[in-house]
Amino acid sequence: xxxxxxxxxxxxxxxTAALIDQVAKDKGVPINLDKVEDMRxxxxxxxxxxxxxxxxxxxxxxxxxxxxxxxxxxxxA
Numbered sequence: 001x002x003x004x005x006x007x008x009x010x011x012x013x014x015x016t017a018a019l020i021d022q023v024a025k026d027k028g029v030p031i032n033l034d035k036v037e038d039m040r041x042x043x044x045x046x047x048x049x050x051x052x053x054x055x056x057x058x059x060x061x062x063x064x065x066x067x068x069x070x071x072x073x074x075x076x077a
Contacts, residue, residue: 001031001075006042006052006062009035013051015065020053023071031075 003020007013017035024031036042036054045054049063055074 001029002034002056003031004034004036004054006036006045006047006054007050008039009037010050012065016051016053019065019068020071020075023068023075027072027075029075 001024005013005017005020007016013035017033020031021033023029024033042050042052045052045059047059047062051061051065052059052063053061053066053074060074061070
């Protein structure tokens with residue numbers, strides 16, 4: 001599972017990355033987690049508010065830290 005965190009490296013972006021990493025470890029789901037901080041690349045995904053989350057090329061979240069339940073749903077799909 002290829003996951004990208006889109007954002008400037010702000011606290012919410014770091015929290016989102018840590019949350020996704022922790023849920024993946026808890027569930028035993030192997031992931032490849034990348035951080036995208038280039039605003040042109042972020043805009044290319046159509047994300048205007050960060051953090052954004054892209055899973056396997058599809059934007060699944062934008063703006064604010066996602067809930068743990070939401071992350072668990074993404075990783076069990």
